[in-house]
Each structure stands twice: as C-alpha cells, then as structure tokens.
Amino acid sequence: MATQHSKSAARVMISPAVIFLLGWMIVPLVMTIYFSFLDYRPLRGVKECCVGFQNYERFVTSSSFTESVITTLIMVGGILLITVIGGILLALLLDQPFWGQGIVRILVIAPFFVMPTVSALVWKNMFMNPVNGLFAYLFKFLGLEPFDFLTQAPLFSIILIVSWQWLPFATLILLTATQSLDSEQLEAAEMDGAPVLSRFFYIILPHLARAITVVILIQTIFLLSIFAEIFVTTNGAFGTRTLTYLVYQRVLESQNIGLGSAGGIIAVILANIIAIFLMRIVGKNLDR
Amino acid sequence: MARAVTTRRKTITTIVAWAIGILIFFPILWTILTSFKTEAEAIADPPSFLFFNWTLENYTLVQERSNYFRFLMNSVILSVGSTLLGIIIAVPAAWAMAFVPGRRTKDVLLWMLSTKMLPAVGVLFPIVLIARTLNIYDSYILLIMVLMLINLPIIVWMLYTYFREIPGEILEAARMDGAGMREEILHVLTPMALPGIASTVLLNIILAWNEAFWTLNLTTVKAAPLTAFIASYSSPEGLFYAKLSAASTMAIAPILILGWFSQKQLVRGLTFGAVK
Numbered sequence: 105m106a107t108q109h110s111k112s113a114a115r116v117m118i119s120p121a122v123i124f125l126l127g128w129m130i131v132p133l134v135m136t137i138y139f140s141f142l143d144y145r146p147l148r149g150v151k152e153c154c155v156g157f158q159n160y161e162r163f164v165t166s167s168s169f170t171e172s173v174i175t176t177l178i179m180v181g182g183i184l185l186i187t188v189i190g191g192i193l194l195a196l197l198l199d200q201p202f203w204g205q206g207i208v209r210i211l212v213i214a215p216f217f218v219m220p221t222v223s224a225l226v227w228k229n230m231f232m233n234p235v236n237g238l239f240a241y242l243f244k245f246l247g248l249e250p251f252d253f254l255t256q257a258p259l260f261s262i263i264l265i266v267s268w269q270w271l272p273f274a275t276l277i278l279l280t281a282t283q284s285l286d287s288e289q290l291e292a293a294e295m296d297g298a299p300v301l302s303r304f305f306y307i308i309l310p311h312l313a314r315a316i317t318v319v320i321l322i323q324t325i326f327l328l329s330i331f332a333e334i335f336v337t338t339n340g341a342f343g344t345r346t347l348t349y350l351v352y353q354r355v356l357e358s359q360n361i362g363l364g365s366a367g368g369i370i371a372v373i374l375a376n377i378i379a380i381f382l383m384r385i386v387g388k389n390l391d392r
Numbered sequence: 393m394a395r396a397v398t399t400r401r402k403t404i405t406t407i408v409a410w411a412i413g414i415l416i417f418f419p420i421l422w423t424i425l426t427s428f429k430t431e432a433e434a435i436a437d438p439p440s441f442l443f444f445n446w447t448l449e450n451y452t453l454v455q456e457r458s459n460y461f462r463f464l465m466n467s468v469i470l471s472v473g474s475t476l477l478g479i480i481i482a483v484p485a486a487w488a489m490a491f492v493p494g495r496r497t498k499d500v501l502l503w504m505l506s507t508k509m510l511p512a513v514g515v516l517f518p519i520v521l522i523a524r525t526l527n528i529y530d531s532y533i534l535l536i537m538v539l540m541l542i543n544l545p546i547i548v549w550m551l552y553t554y555f556r557e558i559p560g561e562i563l564e565a566a567r568m569d570g571a572g573m574r575e576e577i578l579h580v581l582t583p584m585a586l587p588g589i590a591s592t593v594l595l596n597i598i599l600a601w602n603e604a605f606w607t608l609n610l611t612t613v614k615a616a617p618l619t620a621f622i623a624s625y626s627s628p629e630g631l632f633y634a635k636l637s638a639a640s641t642m643a644i645a646p647i648l649i650l651g652w653f654s655q656k657q658l659v660r661g662l663t664f665g666a667v668k
Binding site for chain 2: 132136139201202203205207211218219226241315318331348356371376379
C-alpha cells in the first residue's frame with residue numbers, strides 16, 4: 105500500500121515533467137493569444153493594442169483561409185484514405201505465411217524512418233522531375249508525354265509523398281492488431297463456407313475497427329502539421345497551402361504577427377477537436 | 393490448430409509480398425544506388441540500375457563542399473541530448489505514476505499527451521521571440537530543450553507502459569527487506585526497467601533526428617542538423633542528383649539501422665497503448 109510518505113515523494117518525482125510541459129504549453133500559448141489581439145507587424149514598426157477580434161475576423165474571412173482549409177481537408181483526407189486502405193491490405197498480406205517475412209517487413213517499414221526533407225527532395229527530383237525524374241523515363245518508355253507532377257498535380261504529388269511515409273505506420277499498427285485476431289474464429293467461418301469478402305467484412309474489419317480509429321486519429325494529428333514536405337516541394341504554391349503553412353507564412357514570411365497568431369489559435373482549436381476523440385479512446389484503455 | 397497452407401499458395405503470397413515490399417522500398421534503394429553514380433550517370437537516359445561505374449566521389453564531394461560532418465554531429469548532439477534530458481525528467485515521473493498511482497494519475501497522463509497535440513504553428517512566434525530575446529536562437533540548448541519538450545509526453549508514456557508491466561510484488565519484497573525508495577529505484581527497478589528505457593531512448597532518438605518543423609525554423613548555421621542540411625538542396629536546380637543522393641543516404645542510414653531495431657516499440661510508442 106502506498107503510504108503518505110511515498111505519495112508526497114511521488115508528487116515530487118512527477119513535478120519536473122509537469123512543470124516543464126506546463127511551461128511549454130501555457131507560456132507560448134498565452135503569448136500567442138495575446139499577440140492575436142494586437143495589430144503587430146514588426147517589419148513596418150506597427151504594434152498596437154488591442155484590436156479585439158479583428159485579426160480573427162480577417163483571418164477567417166480571407167479567401168486564403170477557406171482555400172487552406174479545403175487544401176488541408178483534401179490533403180489529410182487523401183493521405184488517410186491511401187494509408188488506411190493500403191495499410192489494411194498490406195497488414196493482411198504480411199500476416200499470411202510466406203518466405204522471407206522478416207525481410208519484407210523491414211522493406212515495408214523503412215520509409216517511416218526517412219526524414220521528411222529527404223523523402224520530399226528525393227521524390228521531387230529523382231522521381232517527379234519532368235526531365236530527369238524516373239517517372240518521366242517511365243512515361244517516355246510507355247510512349248506517353250512526361251508529366252510535370254509538382255506543377256500540374258501538386259496537391260496529389262504531396263499526398264503521394266506523405267502517404268509513402270505514413271503507409272508503414274498504418275501497416276505496422278494494423279498488422280499488430282491483425283495478429284491478435286483469433287484464427288479459430290476465421291477457420292470456423294471458412295469451414296462454414298463463408299466467402300472471402302464476407303469473412304473480411306464480418307470478422308476481420310470489426311476486429312480491426314479500433315486500430316483503424318487509432319491510426320486515423322494519430323495520423324490526423326501528425327498530418328495536420330505537415331510542414332517539411334510542402335516547404336521543400338512547392339513552398340505553399342499551386343494550391344498546396346495548408347492551414348499550418350498559411351499560419352507559418354503569415355508569421356515568419358510576411359511577419360503579420362497579429363493575423364498569424366489568430367490563425368495559430370484557430371489551428372490549435374481545430375486540432376483539439378480531433379484530439380478529444382483520440383484522448384477518449386486512450387483514456388478508456390487506461391482503465392483496463 | 394495451425395492453418396494448413398499449401399505450398400502453391402505460399403509461393404504466390406511470397407512473390408506478391410516481395411514485389412510490394414521492393415516497390416515500397418524502391419525510392420530508398422534508388423537513392424542509395426544513385427549516390428554511387430557520377431552526376432552524368434545519375435541522369436542518364438535510359439537510367440542504369442546496377443551496371444554503371446561505381447564511385448565514392450559524391451561522398452567526398454558532399455563532405456568537402458558543405459562540411460557534412462558538422463551537420464551530422466549537430467543531429468547526433470540534438471537527438472541524443474534531447475532524448476537523454478527527456479529520460480532524466482521522465483523516469484521519476486513515469487515511475488511514480490506506475491507504482492504510486494493517485495486519483496489524478498490518469499488525468500495527468502492524458503493531459504501530458506494532449507500537449508503533444510498542440511500544433512507547432514500555434515506557438516511558433518512566441519518560441520522564436522523567446523529564443524531571440526534570450527539570445528539562444530540557433531543554439532544547441534534551445535533545440536535540445538524544444539525537441540525534449542515535444543517528445544517528453546511520448547517518453548513519459550512509453551516508460552509508464554513499460555514500468556506498469558513490472559510486478560509490484562517485487563517492490564514490496566524489496567521494501568520488506570528494508571530498501572528505501574532510492575535503493576528500490578537503483579537496485580530493483582532499474583535493472584528490470586532497462587530494456588524498456590533502451591527502447592524508449594531508441595524511438596525518441598529517431599523521432600528527434602527526423603523532426604523537421606522546429607529544426608528548420610529555429611536554426612540557421614550553428615545548430616542546424618541534417619534535416620536543414622538536406623533542405624538546403626531544394627533551391628539550386630541542375631545536375632546534383634548524385635550528390636543529393638549521397639547526402640540523403642548518409643542522413644538516413646544511421647536511422648534506418650536504428651529503426652529496424654525499434655520497429656516493435658514503434659507501435660507501443662506511437663499509439664500510447666491504444667493498440668496491443
């Protein structure tokens with residue numbers, strides 16, 4: 105049994121972590137909230153208090169905000185669609201017995217460990233470049249016009265790059281979940297003559313439901329702040345400016361701190377809505 | 393009863409799985425191959441896969457031109473430094489939460505996790521401002537602190553899930569033998585917790601190594617790690633594929649190797665125990 109003594113000792117042991125995280129979260133966030141109510145443009149020497157909700161109003165009503173939200177939704181949605189469906193199929197495949205399972209698993213997981221700037225640059229130059237990229241050669245070989253991915257389909261190209269990076273994550277988690285599936289249940293269904301598709305929809309998919317939810321939620325949180333891939337490939341041009349990137353540009357490029365901070369707070373609120381759902385699932389799991 | 397699998401089916405699965413595995417791995421393989429080509433061969437039409445004159449000149453050129461090892465050292469210092477600092481802060485916290493859980497332990501854990509979900513852009517300007525005011529912009533101390541703070545929730549969480557698996561009876565037995573809290577941690581808990589701590593360290597070094605928002609926005613030269621070094625290749629156009637590949641290969645090789653060791657911990661570390 106925990107004594108009073110050990111309880112207060114425990115509190116002391118937890119406090120550094122709590123204080124650090126509290127400082128990390130509260131101090132900058134309060135500063136951002138404060139800045140969001142200022143007209144603050146350091147490059148022009150403007151710093152005026154307090155403009156009320158003007159920054160929020162201007163940020164939300166600007167066409168770039170609407171565009172960035174749509175871009176974000178398409179980008180995150182597209183990546184989720186590819187990684188979740190691809191992840192389920194890959195997990196089911198890797199769960200089958202075959203020769204060299206360990207090596208194939210390593211090959212499939214590898215992209216997750218490639219740093220974002222590397223994967224963006226490699227894809228941009230060595231694959232998607234319309235002159236010297238490998239895709240250009242492939243297109244020419246097939247007798248097609250080379251396709252300039254990053255100018256003609258920039259959003260799709262980034263979705264492809266990021267999906268490649270996150271497919272291993274989805275696969276690994278779904279594979280872990282697949283392996284905990286009771287194989288006797290599947291066998292019974294097979295013996296009863298249930299076809300492959302109905303086995304998939306009535307046994308496998310319900311079993312994976314929670315893992316899929318977790319993959320979607322965790323990826324969404326990480327994907328909402330995709331930065332390096334956009335920074336390296338299009339720098340936010342050609343309709344690839346996500347909400348995160350818009351805020352970054354307002355704050356660091358055009359140095360409109362007030363407006364950017366208001367955008368930052370909006371991004372925080374949107375991310376928190378998703379975070380709440382994830383926390384519920386994680387919290388439920390803690391009780392067991 | 394194990395499922396009977398016919399050899400035919402196993403052969404087909406093997407072929408399909410290997411084909412897909414190689415396809416997914418191909419961009420990495422291609423980068424590694426290109427790094428051994430000359431710049432002319434790197435953009436040769438048609439591209440050659442294996443039959444070219446293998447050369448190491450790109451590796452020496454990258455080092456000579458851009459002082460690659462400086463960036464490598466910075467990556468090592470930042471990722472290892474931030475992880476170790478995080479471990480020092482997180483071990484006592486995770487220990488206390490796992491073995492002396494209070495009424496609010498669950499809330500504290502979830503709250504810590506929620507800090508991880510704060511979008512970085514929301515606090516970008518304040519952090520830049522604080523860094524400039526304290527005159528620590530582009531310094532090790534700033535980057536180590538920031539990387540430590542963004543990974544601290546994951547470190548605490550991972551350690552907590554590992555510590556919770558250590559049976560409490562062992563601690564009670566040690567306590568009966570008169571061990572104090574210090575002895576408990578040093579002589580009983582630490583040896584049992586070491587594998588968990590090692591996996592946590594490994595995964596967090598990887599995460600810190602690949603972190604690209606803060607390292608791009610808070611460094612210029614002095615503390616810039618490999619993420620920033622590679623991003624500097626994005627501007628000049630022209631014949632630089634082989635050098636880009638050599639630089640990329642060197643930037644990802646150490647982490648690929650570490651990553652293969654930590655693939656099992658990845659699930660635990662990034663799903664916060666929600667998938668087992």
